[in-house]
Amino acid sequence: MNDMDAGLLQDFLTESGELIEQLDQDLVTLESAEGDDQSEVCNACFRALHTIKGAAGFLGLEAVTEFAHAAEDALNKLRKGEVAVTPPVMDLLLQSADVVRGQIEQLAAGDDPQRGDPALIEQLHAVANGTFGDAGAAPTQTDAEGQQSDEASGASGDLPGVPLELGPQKMDLIEFMAADLKEYVNQLDDAIDGIGNDATREESADSLAEIADNLVKTADFFELDDLTKLTQLLLDVAPKLHDAKHDLLDDIVVRVKACRSLIDEQADALENVRALSWPIDTFTQRLATLADGTAVEAGDHGNDVAKVLEIDGVTEVKPEASDDAGPIAKIEPDADSAAAPANAEAAKPEAEQRSGEDRRQGDRRQSAGAAAPEQTIRVEVGRLEELLNLVGQLVLSKNRINGVARDVRDTAGIDPDFAERVGEAAGDLDRLTGELQLGVMRTRMQPLAKLFDRYPRVVRDIARMADKKINLEVEGKETEVDKSVLEALADPLVHILRNSADHGIEPTEDRRGAGKDETGTIRLVAEHQGSHVRVAITDDGKGLNREVLAAKAIERGLTTPDACDKLSDNEVFRFIFEAGFSTAKQVSNLSGRGVGMDVVRTNIAKLNGTINIESKWGEGTTIEILIPLTVAIMPAMVVESKGEQYAIPLQTILEIVRPEDQAISSVQGQRVVRIRDTVLPLVDLRDRLMQPPADPSQRFAVVVKVGGTMAGLVVDRLIGQQEIVIKPLDDSYTQGGPFSGATIREDGQVCLILDVVDVLKSASAQLAKAA
Amino acid sequence: MSEPTPTDAALHSDSDILQLVSFEIGPEEYAIPILAVQEINRMMSITRVPNAPESVEGVINLRGRIIPVVDLRKKFGMDVSEDSADTRIIVVEVGDEGRVLGFMVDRVNQVLRLGRDIVDPAPSVSGATSADFIDGVGKLDDRLLILLNLDRLFADTELPETEIAQAA
Numbered sequence: 001m002n003d004m005d006a007g008l009l010q011d012f013l014t015e016s017g018e019l020i021e022q023l024d025q026d027l028v029t030l031e032s033a034e035g036d037d038q039s040e041v042c043n044a045c046f047r048a049l050h051t052i053k054g055a056a057g058f059l060g061l062e063a064v065t066e067f068a069h070a071a072e073d074a075l076n077k078l079r080k081g082e083v084a085v086t087p088p089v090m091d092l093l094l095q096s097a098d099v100v101r102g103q104i105e106q107l108a109a110g111d112d113p114q115r116g117d118p119a120l121i122e123q124l125h126a127v128a129n130g131t132f133g134d135a136g137a138a139p140t141q142t143d144a145e146g147q148q149s150d151e152a153s154g155a156s157g158d159l160p161g162v163p164l165e166l167g168p169q170k171m172d173l174i175e176f177m178a179a180d181l182k183e184y185v186n187q188l189d190d191a192i193d194g195i196g197n198d199a200t201r202e203e204s205a206d207s208l209a210e211i212a213d214n215l216v217k218t219a220d221f222f223e224l225d226d227l228t229k230l231t232q233l234l235l236d237v238a239p240k241l242h243d244a245k246h247d248l249l250d251d252i253v254v255r256v257k258a259c260r261s262l263i264d265e266q267a268d269a270l271e272n273v274r275a276l277s278w279p280i281d282t283f284t285q286r287l288a289t290l291a292d293g294t295a296v297e298a299g300d301h302g303n304d305v306a307k308v309l310e311i312d313g314v315t316e317v318k319p320e321a322s323d324d325a326g327p328i329a330k331i332e333p334d335a336d337s338a339a340a341p342a343n344a345e346a347a348k349p350e351a352e353q354r355s356g357e358d359r360r361q362g363d364r365r366q367s368a369g370a371a372a373p374e375q376t377i378r379v380e381v382g383r384l385e386e387l388l389n390l391v392g393q394l395v396l397s398k399n400r401i402n403g404v405a406r407d408v409r410d411t412a413g414i415d416p417d418f419a420e421r422v423g424e425a426a427g428d429l430d431r432l433t434g435e436l437q438l439g440v441m442r443t444r445m446q447p448l449a450k451l452f453d454r455y456p457r458v459v460r461d462i463a464r465m466a467d468k469k470i471n472l473e474v475e476g477k478e479t480e481v482d483k484s485v486l487e488a489l490a491d492p493l494v495h496i497l498r499n500s501a502d503h504g505i506e507p508t509e510d511r512r513g514a515g516k517d518e519t520g521t522i523r524l525v526a527e528h529q530g531s532h533v534r535v536a537i538t539d540d541g542k543g544l545n546r547e548v549l550a551a552k553a554i555e556r557g558l559t560t561p562d563a564c565d566k567l568s569d570n571e572v573f574r575f576i577f578e579a580g581f582s583t584a585k586q587v588s589n590l591s592g593r594g595v596g597m598d599v600v601r602t603n604i605a606k607l608n609g610t611i612n613i614e615s616k617w618g619e620g621t622t623i624e625i626l627i628p629l630t631v632a633i634m635p636a637m638v639v640e641s642k643g644e645q646y647a648i649p650l651q652t653i654l655e656i657v658r659p660e661d662q663a664i665s666s667v668q669g670q671r672v673v674r675i676r677d678t679v680l681p682l683v684d685l686r687d688r689l690m691q692p693p694a695d696p697s698q699r700f701a702v703v704v705k706v707g708g709t710m711a712g713l714v715v716d717r718l719i720g721q722q723e724i725v726i727k728p729l730d731d732s733y734t735q736g737g738p739f740s741g742a743t744i745r746e747d748g749q750v751c752l753i754l755d756v757v758d759v760l761k762s763a764s765a766q767l768a769k770a771a
Numbered sequence: 772m773s774e775p776t777p778t779d780a781a782l783h784s785d786s787d788i789l790q791l792v793s794f795e796i797g798p799e800e801y802a803i804p805i806l807a808v809q810e811i812n813r814m815m816s817i818t819r820v821p822n823a824p825e826s827v828e829g830v831i832n833l834r835g836r837i838i839p840v841v842d843l844r845k846k847f848g849m850d851v852s853e854d855s856a857d858t859r860i861i862v863v864e865v866g867d868e869g870r871v872l873g874f875m876v877d878r879v880n881q882v883l884r885l886g887r888d889i890v891d892p893a894p895s896v897s898g899a900t901s902a903d904f905i906d907g908v909g910k911l912d913d914r915l916l917i918l919l920n921l922d923r924l925f926a927d928t929e930l931p932e933t934e935i936a937q938a939a
Contacts, residue, residue: 742818
């Protein structure tokens with residue numbers, strides 16, 4: 001890669017990444033949108049691609065520019081309604097978005113982006129030329145071709161010398177570039193006003209230079225000699241204004257204004273695809289001279305822009321001139337040479353310009369949004385992580401202070417007033433830390449939309465490939481979760497959705513046969529539930545078949561026929577989360593390898609989340625995921641097992657009981673406890689932690705539930721409930737135990753966090769063996 | 772990340788002088804490059820981690836970071852001795868990924884500079900691959916110094932518990 005500014009590149013990557021996401025969504029929306037909506041969405045797509053292309057061009061990323069350009073051309077045809085929105089065309093465009101995404105990812109990885117597949121580019125060109133594919137473009141093909149040739153003849157002579165940049169299909173780019181140009185011109189006003197004032201001159205000159213820089217770049221696009229000259233002139237002059245001579249200031253300012261007015265006129269003219277040209281040599285020379293600090297003998301302009309343009313010979317001296325012979329020469333698009341001034345038809349362009357005004361308003365409205373004061377700032381994730389880490393440590397210190405305050409209160413002989421003061425201070429600290437923690441946590445919250453918005457595309461692709469009709473309904477995508485939760489959810493949700501779409505929803509014929517709506521529906525719903533987020537994926541497909549799953553589970557040795565009979569439906573369904581468990585007869589392109597659902601379970605477990613399946617054969621399946629809002633800090637019950645302390649996530653705990661001796665019995669070698677009406681297997685934590693066994697009576701049973709499994713975890717003693725800060729236990733030396741992490745106790749010692757899923761899993765393995 | 776690790780940098784650089792920290796485990800004296808050492812701590816309470824490899828004593832809280840602590844005596848197959856007032860935990864950074872861990876030693880002796888020319892390659896004991904994590908032996912006037920290669924020493928959790936004492 002060349003030595004482009006790393007910061008610029010980073011900005012580009014961030015922005016383009018977001019734009020591509022947006023583009024993806026919009027393209028999928030586009031397919032189902034109708035009428036006005038469609039053209040609006042189409043415009044949004046076009047804009048996104050265009051922005052990426054522009055930025056890539058600026059950074060000299062040719063591979064990206066080239067491809068984005070081709071895609072843009074194709075999209076442009078859709079935008080104009082010359083090519084119908086058909087699935088093949090959309091496939092192509094979505095693929096194109098993927099290519100650009102790939103290129104951006106390559107860049108992010110520090111590689112040079114690869115050029116797009118020539119075949120794909122060829123197809124895009126075909127769309128742009130209206131010759132794409134078969135049925136897709138057919139209805140409009142003749143129409144498109146007709147227009148095409150019109151444009152071709154028009155454009156070839158339109159802006160001479162630039163057939164490549166402004167080829168027939170690219171005419172519409174002008175509209176965007178002209179809007180940009182116009183926008184910059186409007187920005188000029190403030191800067192110019194400031195120059196006249198001594199106090200603000202330097203600042204204004206700087207901003208003028210900045211705007212001029214943008215202008216030059218935009219103007220380059222058009223390859224118009226005069227426009228380039230004028231913008232370049234502004235750029236050259238701007239820095240010299242810092243110490244412009246005072247007595248020349250009027251002369252300069254009025255000419256800068258004149259400059260602005262000329263560029264403005266050109267911008268307006270561009271809306272109608274017209275190039276302007278003026279005899280500006282005298283004018284430019286005079287402004288340059290003035291800026292260099294030399295007076296110019298020109299005549300009195302009375303600070304009037306029109307007057308100064310006359311004086312400098314840009315416009316003809318024609319006091320009343322307005323309609324019959326325009327003050328400014330205009331070139332018709334099909335004129336032979338850009339340099340040839342044509343005075344005719346001045347009035348018509350004027351009118352057209354005015355009608356163009358309305359359109360421009362629309363464009364400007366969007367840029368006005370960008371000019372509003374910023375309500376958000378981008379913060380590096382690393383800084384937030386650091387902040388969260390600090391808050392985590394603060395929570396630990398707070399816990400310690402609280403411990404000390406308790407000690408002070410409980411120690412005999414300490415002045416009760418003093419103890420109370422310490423207690424109060426500790427209480428305040430407790431509250432404040434809690435709020436701070438919440439605040440910092442919020443900064444890391446992101447809406448699930450970030451994920452959910454990708455899924456219509458996923459489902460669409462599967463539907464296309466499997467030739468099914470699937471409608472994805474998304475609800476609650478504004479629900480916010482911690483960034484790390486969001487990231488960890490990404491893969492599981494895709495796997496579940498794929499499963500639902502590929503295996504859940506039946507082929508169209510089958511659905512018809514079953515008397516169902518031909519179009520399958522997948523509902524993706526998210527909502528807050530206390531300190532948790534519930535995400536549910538429901539499909540109205542064929543549902544899970546208990547018999548098939550049970551047979552498979554027995555075949556794979558996960559259970560025995562006898563044991564399996566005793567399992568609830570829910571427990572049988574859970575086998576789909578086992579690694580390598582797939583009942584699909586064929587491994588398709590999309591799923592069936594039996595890896596996906598295993599990933600789901602592992603990822604959800606990592607988040608201390610739980611997962612549930614409900615399904616009715618023939619009616620559909622619901623997979624429900626419950627995850628904590630954040631993974632960094634959570635409430636837990638600290639317990640003791642043979643003098644060692646362990647934390648159990650509170651969210652997995654249903655209740656804690658002290659089983660009476662007579663409630664404990666043994667079923668097939670497995671200790672069980674009867675609590676009210678249920679019989680629960682008992683898992684002695686000491687067994688799992690390789691400690692010498694102890695009699696379960698006189699100890700506590702922590703009733704935990706993860707997924708469909710419930711068990712009583714026997715511990716020696718309860719220490720108490722605490723907010724714990726989760727620290728990773730990621731060293732290879734310390735992995736492998738039934739622990740999801742570690743936390744730091746009030747006294748600074750390490751306390752391991754039990755991975756209840758793991759604890760119960762090995763318990764149920766023992767159960768299966770016993771049975 | 773092809774940056775040389777501190778160990779590599781110290782032992783395989785062109786410099787003729789090695790800067791080492793020496794410590795004792797049982798009857799032997801060992802040394803590691805000073806650049807690999809993050810800090811040396813007094814004994815602190817270690818939390819046992821069930822299911823961890825035999826030689827892993829547990830984890831400690833190193834200013835908010837949880838790191839494993841290895842008992843080198845167990846790793847080297849020596850008799851386990853009681854912790855004494857001289858017992859230290861040396862915290863080192865090993866491997867390419869900046870893995871931080873601690874190991875217990877009976878006593879930390881000194882920081883010393885050693886000419887490369889007085890370091891012999893690890894003696895190859897017939898049929899033993901146990902010298903894998905020994906980078907060499909430094910011959911001092913009155914004693915021998917075993918130079919450890921930390922990256923290899925902690926490379927694998929399943930490293931056979933070889934008896935380095937005999938190899939040396």
